[in-house]
Amino acid sequence: MKLVEWIKALTFFFQVLTFSFLFCFLFHSFLFFSFPLLSFPPFLLLFPTHLISLPLFFLMVNYEDIGQAPQCDYLRSEYAELRSRSNGNRSVAWSPDGSYFAWSCGRGYVYLYKWDSNQNKILRSSADSKATLSKQRIFDCGESVWSLAFSTLPEPDSSKQEVSSTHFRPRHINFKKYLTLAIGVNSGRIQLWNCHNGNLLCLLDDHTKLVRCLNFAPDGSQILVSGSNDGTLKLWDLDDDGNMTHTLHTPLKNIVYCCKFSPGARYLAACGEKRLVMIWKMKKPYEIFHRLAGHQNDVVSCDFSPDGVLLATASYDTRVIIWDIHEGRALRELGHLFPSPRPIFAGGCNSYYVRSVTFSRLGTYLGTVADDGYVRMWNLLSTSEDPESIAMVTNGLCCGFSPTGQVLAVGTRSGCVYFYTSQQRVPSLQHKCRQVIRKQRLANAFLPDDNMEDSDELCPSDGLKLSVPFYPQRYSWDCGLACSCMVLRFLDKNCNTVYSSDLKWLQCKESVWTIHLALLMKLHDVRHHFCTITLGVDKNYAKQSYYKDHFSEDERQVNQLFENAEEKGISLEKRSVELAEILEHLLEGNILICLIDYSVLACTGCFKEKEGCTLLKCFGNCINYYQGHFIVVCGYNKVKKLIYYMNPNDSHEEICSCSMELFDIARKRYGTDEDLLFIYKD
Known part of the structure; x- marks a missing residue:
């Protein structure tokens, strides 16, 4: 080619590149100034790597170079031609x-x-020759x-009896x-x-x-x-005629799309909207083992590996992530769009939504279904970023390997099912060694450790933890209401009206006293007993900054509630309660709401110092004078002299702990009146 033709070609190339750059710059400038939280600054387009990645975002893997999965059977629904939402498989x-x-x-x-x-x-019957x-x-x-x-x-030896x-x-x-x-x-x-x-x-x-x-x-x-x-997971015991034994709540009432037991039933994994991926220990009190963060969109499917130490999750962000459930970290990502979209685009790739994921029997293959019309079978023994075999399926919704691992069944939106055979590759020695190591590490996680604060291995008289569903406070004054919601959830009662009709009925505005919480328990038919050393309002509280802004109005209403407590059905007693009585109450499987001075309480499980902007955000700056706060006491450990509690103002949503000595100091500080609201299951 002559030099002139080379110059013309390069000129044309740079013209196209310039117009593309200007278009992208103007488009992203509009997005940034219109929706700053959903976009990125347009000056990032000046970096060549970012500019090059924009056209690559729309590229697809060439699936002609990948093996085709053979189809072995097919089921056709009688309603395949009908287009209705109820038809989907x-x-x-x-x-x-x-x-x-x-x-x-x-x-x-x-x-x-x-x-x-x-x-x-x-x-099939002999008369059947069609699908x-x-x-x-x-x-x-x-x-x-x-x-x-x-x-x-x-x-x-069970006989098939008709019921x-x-x-x-x-x-x-x-x-x-x-x-x-x-x-x-x-x-x-x-x-x-x-x-x-x-x-x-x-x-x-x-x-x-x-x-x-x-x-x-x-x-x-x-x-x-x-x-x-409805945002819950429920456990049903069929040995007890199908009665429900426990309810697990998602943090924000997230829709639960998928839930799976691990092979040994030690863990329960669940995934859902708003990037939810959680793992619970299936041992009372059903504590959260891990919350896995890494997806950028709703997570719709999950599955454990046969050895129970890996978890695969599929999301609308076009990716499948394989997790080490012992450490809670991502080991590998399987992308269904090349290259993987950045977080800003992860919710917009509708044609690449991953709908389902499943492990094979040996754990060497992974099957996935996506909205791009492909079923993929991934060889986990290979380091390739591409699937080993694919098949074209329109509108696939779900998939599952047979127990033998030889067949992958794929259900579609039309109600039909396709069956594809999968290769049975013998696991390598390296793969088997990794399985043994992972199993051993997982087993070690359940061994008692002197440094652990967990009380699962103790007998109930020495220590226990009761599983209380977490409920965060919404404002700077509603820690008592949040604790009441935790109590109602613990008792499997509805707490949806606490912040609406119940709060209006209490007429306490933005000042909640323990007597209000006792009245709220009575409203929900919860058996309770309120112990305090002060019947009514201490007039000296008017001098404290924590009470002075609303003291006069509170004094009149609270004193009236104390006077009419018996008439309103509130179980009330004036006395001080010792720590031994609290431990005995917890030993019976009950919990209690406690008013403490939060300025002196410190959680031994937090890895950072208590700061006003983090743990005391509802009370302003870090200060040393009285800061009233309600907590739900839910366990103890006599060996390590710890008290376990749920803090509605905490950020990590897990059980907190403090020393028994510090707990006694915090609950008996001036301003608390040593208020304790005992809650009973029966």
Whole structure:
């Protein structure tokens, strides 16, 4: 090529580059000045690396160079041609032994088929030659289906007894006799069906919104966990006729999209909207083990590795992250958009939303479904950033490996299911060694440690921690209301009216006294006992800066409440309470609300000094005079002489601790009146 032609080509290239730069600069200037929190300064475009990354953002991986996953079977829904929200196949499930496959095919129906593990196909009748099959078993749920889960296998000597489906709360059902299919529906109910005879065994009814996810504990304990749009996870014990045993709350009432037990049922993982990824210990009092941060958008699916030490999470930010649950850190990211979008764009890549993720039986493969029309199978033994094999599936919503790991089932929005065979690669020695090391580290996390403040290994008389759902205070004056919400959640009662109609009924405005909290407990039918050394308001408090701004109005109302306490049903007693009585109250499984001087209280678990802008943000600057504050006392450790409590003004939302001596000083300081509000479960 002549020199003149080279010059013309370069001139044209720089003209295009200049116009592209000007367009991007003007566009991002508009975004920055219109929405400064959602954009980045336009001067960043001056850096060449940023300019080059803009066109690369729209590039895709060339999937022609990647292997194609072979399809081995296909199920077509009768409602595939109908376009309705209730048609979507939101869940597929395999029985633990791989003999059954269930899918929600639309219109409130769940089909149950027998699966041939030898040929990797649905068992069809001789008359069937097409994809539309003769129904093996149909469960008519009567409303939209959102989630499915099989129970553990029935006991070998159990007889298949038929149970009537007319009892919504039956008694004495031995669920270990049946292979049970749990179905979560739109009304918030969970239907339990007998897979052998197709009868409805019972209904579990406590969620207020639709049930998005279900999972049985794999240890054979017949514990079922359910996650819902109401922001809660509930544990159900089928050995106790399906009664609910515990409720776990997400921090901000996040919608729970997926929940999974670890293989040994030691942990429970849940993910949801607002980047929620949490792991709980499945040992009372069900403490939070980790809160994993790394995704930039809603997290919609999660799954544990077969050894129980890795967790894979899929998000709308186009990524799958594999976590080490012992350390709570990300080990690897699998991107579905090349290059991965920056946080500002992570919520806008609608065509690359990752919908589902699942581990294979050996833990060497990972299956994912995304909105770009591809199913991906990732070889975790490889260091490649690309999947090992793919398949094209339109509108995929969910996926799940068979128990043998040979087949990946993919459910679609049209209600159809595609089955793809997966390679069975023998794990390398390096992979097996890593599994052993991770298991050992995870087991060591449960060993008692002299430096730990945990009281799980102590007998109840020496120490215990009661699991109290955290509720943060909203303003500078409402720590008592927040503590009341924690108490109501602890008792599985509704606290949604505390800040609205209840606060208006109390007429306490922005000054909450302990007598108000006692009245609030009475309003919610909570058995309580209020102990104080001062019946009414101490007139000397008018001289204290903490009370003086609203003392006159408070004095009149609070004194009237004390006078009418018996008439209003408040259990009230004038006396001082010793620490031994508090410990005895906690030993019985009860909690209490305590008024303390927060200027002298210090949490031994915090890794930084108490600062006015952090731990005392509701009271202004760090000062030494009295600062009244309510806390919920929920445990103790006699060996280490610690008191455990929940602080509504804390930032890490976990149980705090302080020495018993300091706790006694803080609760008996002048200004507290030694107020204690004992709460009883019964």
